[in-house]
Amino acid sequence: MMKNATKPLIAVTGPRKRLPIGWWAIRFNLWLVGLxxxxxxxxxxxxxxPISGLVISGGDDIHPxxxxxxxxxxxxxxxxxxxxEMTLLEQYLDSGLPILGICRGAQLxxxxxxxxxxxxxxxxxxxxxxxxxALPVKEITVAPESxxxxxVSPSRFSVNSLxxxxxxxxxxxxxxxxxxxxxxxxxxxxxxxxxxGVQWHPEYLPYLPAQRELFRCFARAVKRxxxxxxxx
Numbered sequence: 001m002m003k004n005a006t007k008p009l010i011a012v013t014g015p016r017k018r019l020p021i022g023w024w025a026i027r028f029n030l031w032l033v034g035l036x037x038x039x040x041x042x043x044x045x046x047x048x049x050p051i052s053g054l055v056i057s058g059g060d061d062i063h064p065x066x067x068x069x070x071x072x073x074x075x076x077x078x079x080x081x082x083x084x085e086m087t088l089l090e091q092y093l094d095s096g097l098p099i100l101g102i103c104r105g106a107q108l109x110x111x112x113x114x115x116x117x118x119x120x121x122x123x124x125x126x127x128x129x130x131x132x133x134a135l136p137v138k139e140i141t142v143a144p145e146s147x148x149x150x151x152v153s154p155s156r157f158s159v160n161s162l163x164x165x166x167x168x169x170x171x172x173x174x175x176x177x178x179x180x181x182x183x184x185x186x187x188x189x190x191x192x193x194x195x196x197g198v199q200w201h202p203e204y205l206p207y208l209p210a211q212r213e214l215f216r217c218f219a220r221a222v223k224r225x226x227x228x229x230x231x232x
Contacts, residue, residue: 007035008036008052008219008226009035009036009037009050009051010035010037010038010053010055011037011040011047011051011053011055011088012026012027012030012040012055013039013040013041013054013055013085013088013105014040015060015081016041016042016043016044022057022203023037023039023057025204026203027039029203029206029215032212033212033215034219035052035053035219035222038051040084040088041081042078042081042084051097052097052098052225052226053218053222053225054092055099055100055101055218056085056088056099056101056104056106056108058102058103058104058163059078060076060078060104061075061076061077061119061164061165062082062108062165063077063079064117064119066082066111067111067115067117068116072119075120075164082108085105085108086108086111086112089109090112093109093112093113093195097225098195098222098225099194099195100196100197100214101196101197101198102197102198102201102202102203103162103199104165105197106167106197106199107199109174109188109195110167110170110171110174111171112171113171113172114172115167115168115172115174116169117167117168118166118167118184120164120165121164121166121182122164124182125182125184127182128180128181128182130164132162133160133161134201134204134205135160136158136159136160137158137160138159138161138180139157139159139181140157140159140178140179140180141155141156141179142155142156142157142178143177146177146189147177147194147196148214150217151214152213152217153210154210157210159186159200159202160200160201160204160205161200166199167184167188173191173192174188174191175190176188177189178199186198187199198214202214
């Protein structure tokens, strides 16, 4: 028990539901790289201890009111979760804390940084499938000399697809680091800090080396920060 308590603590956000499969998958991947997670969700326990990193996980669409558009009847929203996660990002985005945004989390990073989204890219997909699947189904290309390119290799690999929103106007101090065959943004990151958002779900792909490396890269950033704080 004491050994586990010495591992850096990562806050992981998600929906309030009986079977939070995404949380369990992320928790497992964090455990593989020497980190421990605490789950934050609307109506759940408040965060009352220091954290060493933040993961904003996937889930329902982000309400379009946050980027100046109207709601869609075909989309599911979670306003309470929007509020929780935006509050956390506003608190930590400029703090230097390592942040990993997954799918919805990447989109929310962009919104908090004053960017916008495509509300529904499904009608515009031509070369990538509209089917929702946790299995690798489309290929992406990673920009060279980006943080993401130093985390994963090769520069082209297959990912899963569980989204219909995507980054449109890029937020402040962010850069695009991966796209799919249709040109839609598949990854973004901060220009100066480890703040990385990926449009796919690496937590469901631990059997693929590139996806394990993404979590290892996040862990390295967390542990660098932890060592720096101890030195100070």
